[in-house]
Amino acid sequence: MADRTYLVTGAMGCIGAWTLYHLVKQGERVVSFDLQERGHRVDLLLSEEDKKKVTFVSGDLTNFENVNNTFKEHKITHVIHLAALQVPFCRANPILGAQVNVVGTVNIFEAAKANGVSHMAQASSVAVFGPPSMYPPGLLANDAPHAPTNLYGVYKVADEGIAKIYWQDAKISSAGLRPYTVYGVGRDQGMTSDPTKAMLAAMAGQPFHINFGGKQQLQWASDTAQQFIEIATKPRDGANIYNMGGVITAIADVVALIKQVKPDAQVTMNETPLNLPDGFDDSELRKHFTVYETPFEQGARQTMEAFRSYLAQGRIKVN
Numbered sequence: 001m002a003d004r005t006y007l008v009t010g011a012m013g014c015i016g017a018w019t020l021y022h023l024v025k026q027g028e029r030v031v032s033f034d035l036q037e038r039g040h041r042v043d044l045l046l047s048e049e050d051k052k053k054v055t056f057v058s059g060d061l062t063n064f065e066n067v068n069n070t071f072k073e074h075k076i077t078h079v080i081h082l083a084a085l086q087v088p089f090c091r092a093n094p095i096l097g098a099q100v101n102v103v104g105t106v107n108i109f110e111a112a113k114a115n116g117v118s119h120m121a122q123a124s125s126v127a128v129f130g131p132p133s134m135y136p137p138g139l140l141a142n143d144a145p146h147a148p149t150n151l152y153g154v155y156k157v158a159d160e161g162i163a164k165i166y167w168q169d170a171k172i173s174s175a176g177l178r179p180y181t182v183y184g185v186g187r188d189q190g191m192t193s194d195p196t197k198a199m200l201a202a203m204a205g206q207p208f209h210i211n212f213g214g215k216q217q218l219q220w221a222s223d224t225a226q227q228f229i230e231i232a233t234k235p236r237d238g239a240n241i242y243n244m245g246g247v248i249t250a251i252a253d254v255v256a257l258i259k260q261v262k263p264d265a266q267v268t269m270n271e272t273p274l275n276l277p278d279g280f281d282d283s284e285l286r287k288h289f290t291v292y293e294t295p296f297e298q299g300a301r302q303t304m305e306a307f308r309s310y311l312a313q314g315r316i317k318v319n
């Protein structure tokens with residue numbers, strides 16, 4: 001094992017739990033930081049043996065002392081900063097959203113600075129961009145102008161800006177990733193969680209209505225976690241931000257695949273697309289890093305098989 005210790009913020013979340021899973025599998029030392037020490041997503045993904053290899057810290061990202069003490073006590077060398085409130089939670093509580101998503105990011109950079117950590121990875125989002133009508137047709141470039149249409153996107157724009165200033169003023173380099181729609185075990189909350197919720201409902205024999213249509217890039221949570229580990233582990237100078245990409249998939253094809261796996265599935269969908277371009281150009285990410293891109297059909301089938309087995313064991317419930 002290299003002499004490094006990863007801090008994963010928001011580790012009880014979907015991408016966070018997958019990040020713990022992969023770091024443990026890779027034999028890395030890892031400290032989990034979240035409001036709660038344990039959570040249902042980690043219980044689904046990590047065996048009891050694997051959980052023993054993680055140091056679980058309960059802390060509040062909005063509290064600088066909590067964050068700074070964690071860096072200090074655990075001698076953090078690598079950071080994957082994922083903790084945030086997603087779109088509906090920012091909409092419901094804009095003040096808390098700003099505290100977690102913006103002040104929390106400043107706290108992480110400040111703690112990195114105070115503890116001599118010179119690089120970090122953080123989660124941005126395609127929500128920094130605006131409606132498709134604003135942009136030329138085709139995949140949206142990495143450096144297309146920001147035009148967020150909700151507070152969550154505004155906070156993510158701030159996070160990208162914060163990263164630039166910490167590179168400029170403190171020479172802390174960073175890499176931000178912009179996922180689109182993450183799916184997989186553990187994706188049970190947030191605006192774009194419907195495709196995964198539909199998979200779970202179908203496997204449980206319950207009806208589900210996906211609240212949007214159109215086309216998107218769907219990224220498997222397992223791949224997304226590995227991508228975060230990759231960009232956290234291979235520092236590059238600057239405050240670099242990368243679109244994630246992938247094959248553009250119609251939500252109608254997601255529904256069709258669910259029905260192939262579970263022919264009696266009662267999954268319906270709204271025809272209205274999200275107010276975002278269909279796809280994002282990830283050539284900048286590809287230029288510098290290995291890209292994790294399990295085909296959607298494979299990731300979705302694995303997810304549904306996992307749900308089938310969790311349901312049979314009574315380890316998961318449909319919300």
Ligand SMILES: NC(=O)c1ccc[n+]([C@@H]2O[C@H](COP(=O)([O-])OP(=O)(O)OC[C@H]3O[C@@H](n4cnc5c(N)ncnc54)[C@H](O)[C@@H]3O)[C@@H](O)[C@H]2O)c1
Pocket residue numbers: 009010011012013014015016033034035036059060061062081082083084085086100123124125126178179180181182183189190192
């Ligand atoms: N899931 C997606 O499709 C998607 C798309 C684009 C960007 N992202 C970004 O990726 C990151 C991870 O997403 P996710 O789907 O795993 O989110 P999630 O909602 O599943 O998890 C977020 C985690 O952050 C934790 N958290 C919230 N407030 C906190 C606080 N004050 N202190 C410590 N922890 C706190 C929560 O407890 C939760 O475990 C987020 O930054 C999100 O904005 C996700």
